[in-house]
Amino acid sequence: MSAVPALTLNNGVAIPQLGFGTFQIPPKDTREAVTTALEIGYRHIDTAEMYGNEKEVGQAVGASGLPREEVFVTSKLDNSYHAYGDALTAFARSLDDLDTPYLDLFLIHWPRPAVGDFTETWRALEEIYASGRAKAIGVSNFQPPHISRLLQKCTVVPAVNQIEVHPYLVQDDVRAFNAEHEIATEAWSPIAKGNVLTDPVLVAAAERLGRTPAQVTLRWHIQRGDIVFPKSVTRARVEENFRLFDFELPEADMAAITALDRGERTGPDPDTFN
Numbered sequence: 001m002s003a004v005p006a007l008t009l010n011n012g013v014a015i016p017q018l019g020f021g022t023f024q025i026p027p028k029d030t031r032e033a034v035t036t037a038l039e040i041g042y043r044h045i046d047t048a049e050m051y052g053n054e055k056e057v058g059q060a061v062g063a064s065g066l067p068r069e070e071v072f073v074t075s076k077l078d079n080s081y082h083a084y085g086d087a088l089t090a091f092a093r094s095l096d097d098l099d100t101p102y103l104d105l106f107l108i109h110w111p112r113p114a115v116g117d118f119t120e121t122w123r124a125l126e127e128i129y130a131s132g133r134a135k136a137i138g139v140s141n142f143q144p145p146h147i148s149r150l151l152q153k154c155t156v157v158p159a160v161n162q163i164e165v166h167p168y169l170v171q172d173d174v175r176a177f178n179a180e181h182e183i184a185t186e187a188w189s190p191i192a193k194g195n196v197l198t199d200p201v202l203v204a205a206a207e208r209l210g211r212t213p214a215q216v217t218l219r220w221h222i223q224r225g226d227i228v229f230p231k232s233v234t235r236a237r238v239e240e241n242f243r244l245f246d247f248e249l250p251e252a253d254m255a256a257i258t259a260l261d262r263g264e265r266t267g268p269d270p271d272t273f274n
Contacts, residue, residue, distance in 0.1 A: 004043065004245065007227060009159040010182040013136045015105070016072055017222060018244060019044030019229035021188070027053045033233045034060035038071070040242050046186075046229045048076035048109055049094055058098035068100065076109035076140055076162075077125075079274070082116045087124035095133065106134040107162060111146045115274045118146065119153045126156050136160065140188075141270040144177040151181065162186035163270075165226060167196045167217060170261040175226070186227040191217050193266045201260055205253045212240060219244050220257045 006014040020037035022030055022045065030053040034045055038060065047057045054075060061071050075098065081090035091106060106125060111118050118139075125137040138160030139147065147161065161178050165171045165187035178185045191214055196202055202213040209216065214230070214237070221228040222244055230241045249257075 004041070004242075007184060007225075009136050009184055010157060011136055011159055013104070013159065015136075015160075015184070015227060016042075016044035017227050018042070018218075018242070019046050019072070019074075019227065020238070021229040021231035022047045022053055022057060023051055023188070023231055025051070025053060025231065025233060027056050029233050030056035031060045031063075033238075035064065036235050037238055038064045038066065040235075040239055042238075042242065043070055044072040044074075044229065046074045047098075048107075049078040049090060049097075050076065050109055054094055054097040055099075058100060062099055072104040073098065073100065074105040074107065075103055076107040077121065079110055079112055082108075082112060082118060082121045084120050084124045087121050088127065091124070091128050091133070102132065103134045105136045105138060105160060107138045107140045107160065108142075110141050110268075110273055111139070111143070111270055112274045113146060113271065119150055122150055122154055126154065129156055138162070138183070140186075141273070143270050144174060146270070147177065147181065147183070157181060158183050160184045160186055160227070162188055164189045164265060164267050165221070166190055166192040166266075167199070167202070167220065167257050167260040168192050168262050168264040169266075170258055172258075172261075175224075184227060185225075186229070187221050188229070189266050190221050190228045190230055192264070195266065196260070199260060201256050205249065205257070209247060209249075211247065215240060215244060215247075216249065216253070217257070219247065219249050220254060223249055223254060
């Protein structure tokens with residue numbers, strides 16, 4: 001299988017463009033799922049305190065035999081801990097649960113604009129970053145107005161904005177804003193919880209290229225330059241999702257898939273989710 005390319009974040013940190021997501025994987029299944037992903041060749045694992053499986057992710061990484069520096073680990077701050085002191089405590093708890101001295105990337109999971117001041121939360125992340133306990137810091141589910149507000153007060157520009165992206169929600173406006181500010185875009189729910197996999201455009205492209213609709217969709221993300229981390233607990237699908245770097249989508253297919261955009265979310269609206 002082909003090696004996964006790395007992108008360089010705005011602070012010089014390298015991040016594998018393809019990772020393994022753990023959202024909605026129950027703790028009892030997480031260790032085995034992450035172990036499988038690492039065996040297949042993934043070197044980027046995405047988790048969050050909100051997922052309830054950080055301990056199991058840490059166990060899998062620790063038991064893998066891989067040097068810690070070879071596995072890029074991301075986690076995220078839960079919504080209940082946006083206060084400055086609470087954020088510092090929650091981060092320390094994530095390190096303990098993951099049994100690691102540092103995270104490669106730590107994100108504010110949701111902006112919660114109607115509840116609190118995420119610029120104060122960001123101040124805590126900047127302190128964590130300065131300490132070296134997070135190699136990079138970023139945000140998740142931030143809209144351009146949220147990031148604009150953050151940029152007015154921050155010292156460290158977020159390295160990443162992790163947002164919902166898939167062919168039915170292409171998010172070109174947010175992606176362009178991120179790029180303008182040298183913030184990498186990560187795409188969660190990359191196949192829209194499977195909703196896009198029966199779309200005739202994706203099915204036709206897959207048949208023509210001898211691939212699956214999931215591979216075509218993930219390859220579309222890769223060619224757009226986003227970082228993507230599909231999730232599965234089935235080994236065959238985890239392997240399938242890794243095989244993205246020995247083919248390329250023609251520009252016509254890229255355009256046709258992008259044209260499927262219908263502004264359709266599978267998750268909450270960041271402007272109203274609290």
